[in-house]
Amino acid sequence: MQSGGGLPPGAPHTFANPGDRPAVMLSTFTPDLYLQYFRELRDGLGDGRRTLTPQAAIDTMSRYATGPAAGLIRE
Incomplete structure (x- = not known):
């Protein structure tokens, strides 16, 4: 899957x-406001896990004033 174009800050996606x-x-980030966010998501895959737990993703989102889209977080 490919996506083109940019998103303005605060746009739901x-x-x-x-x-x-x-x-x-x-991804390219200019300015790099969310670069550390994606690093933290990556780091949440430590300990040999291949998937990020829903709670780990939500915890990371909360540090960046971000939240899960309704119905997209599965247990």
């Missing part, structure tokens, strides 16, 4: 990997 195989995301 989401991203997900609906498939069963690992995905790679390449």
